[in-house]
Amino acid sequence: MNYNVRDEVKGMAKYVAGKPIAEVKRELGIDKVVKLASNENPLGCSKKVKEVIMELLGEVNMYPDATSYEFKECLSTKLNITRDMIFCGAGSDSLINVLCTVVLDKGDESLMPEITFPRYESNTLLMGATPVKIPLKNNYLDLEAMVDAITDKTKIIWFCNPNNPTGSMFTAKEFNNIIDKIPREVLIVMDEAYGEYVTSDEYPDSLELLKKYRNIIILRTFSKAYGLASLRFGYGIAREELVDYLNRVINAFDTNLFAQKSAVEALKDEEFLAQVKAFNEEERDYLTSQFEKMKLEYVPSQANFLMVNVRGDDKSIHEYLLQRGYIIRPGFLLDMPGWLRVSIGTKEENREFCKLLGEAIEERDSK
Ligand SMILES: Cc1ncc(COP(=O)(O)O)c(C=O)c1O
Structure with a gap:
């Protein structure tokens, strides 16, 4: 049965959205999951x-x-x-x-x-x-x-x-x-x-x-x-x-x-927006300074996310982070293999992410 579906629709790829937190919790059976994959606002809303x-x-x-x-x-x-x-x-x-x-x-x-x-x-x-x-x-x-x-x-x-x-x-x-x-x-x-x-x-x-x-x-x-x-x-x-x-x-x-x-x-609520912007800038600077310490190339960003080069396979980095409850966007899904995109999270999340990223690269490279 083809339901008379238009060729344009048949040829379409499904949009792969960032994995929802609930799905990762279900799949991995863990309680704490942090999503840094869809460029959402870690400060919530006004x-x-x-x-x-x-x-x-x-x-x-x-x-x-x-x-x-x-x-x-x-x-x-x-x-x-x-x-x-x-x-x-x-x-x-x-x-x-x-x-x-x-x-x-x-x-x-x-x-x-x-x-x-x-x-x-x-x-x-x-x-x-x-x-x-x-x-x-x-x-x-x-x-x-x-x-x-x-x-x-x-x-x-x-x-x-x-x-x-x-x-x-x-x-x-x-x-x-x-x-x-x-x-x-x-x-x-x-x-x-x-x-x-x-x-x-x-x-x-x-x-x-x-x-x-x-x-x-x-x-x-x-x-x-x-x-x-x-x-x-x-x-x-x-x-x-x-x-x-x-x-x-x-x-x-x-x-x-x-x-x-x-x-x-x-x-x-202009005050909330100003807070968001200032926080984002501060944390963007934090993340880039960490990437520099780790000697990782990144794209200078004016947004609330960063693209960082993980010097090799990004799938295993993505998997390592996921297993520890951190959802990011691997480059292979974005036509940029070898990179990953991370949304700027809360202060605590950004620090934990950097720690896990360092560990993930070390583990991958030790194999
Ligand atoms: C560049 C860009 N445009 C548009 C959108 C769509 O955003 P929304 O439909 O939530 O307004 C997004 C979402 O990620 C985006 O990154």
Whole structure:
């Protein structure tokens, strides 16, 4: 029985998410499991978000506001843009899917770095379009090579900044050097899922660019720095005309009541966000200093995770850590064999991780 399944779906690979804590506990029969595999926020979320969630429990029988009015009102005031420039979805994952549905046809190309967030590729394939993947240059996006690969079939060009899984960032200056080479008909996606963590003052100001370039779409999420991954809330910012098309396709109730109200509270709690950013920077520095001590190469990161070179087989390192309750993302799953990606955890978790990493490498190399 083939259920008339479309060829594009048959050919799709399943997304391999970071292993959930409960699954590892079940499989290994251990109580303490630490997940440093999905770039979640070790500090949790704002207290104000928790309070608002409790207040909403009596309203679960009602559909949420399909327009996310309150969130859009809050964000548009904060960023000095119009409400109609904002679209919301169940995580930026959902927005990526909608964007591909709106823009891509069979035969079209969508252009992306070879190693980046895998949903750009899977959603391109789902639409019957062709992903064109440009190798990284020394673990950074090769912006020049990306624009050189544009053809008259290119409909979308994806820029993940900082890039997942490398954490590397391209600068405003680097981007300004290439942006005018991108035809106005090609959609430029600026995926800023980790933008809140950036401490460099050379980060491109994509909102400013959007004023000049009508083909830019900025994607952001509450899953990372705001600590609301489970609630599923992401937003995009683009010109009103494009947002109008996206709103025609997205599920009417893609974002739920808890997500919408939590996002509003999270946006208001600037103090929590500042704490998250400062903590992340401090711990990112700690981890890199440890990697240096261990003489391990790493990619300089502007995000809440680090890519580190474990000088050889990463599967056995992953396994060693897993057996001791530490879930990380091995490089072989990210097309970077020999590396691993670790999300920044609590202070205690980061210290324990470094200790285990040293032991794991020593054990592997002693065999
Ligand atoms: C670069 C990037 N974009 C988008 C997403 C999707 O995030 P969410 O759907 O939780 O908003 C992720 C998640 O890991 C990501 O790394």
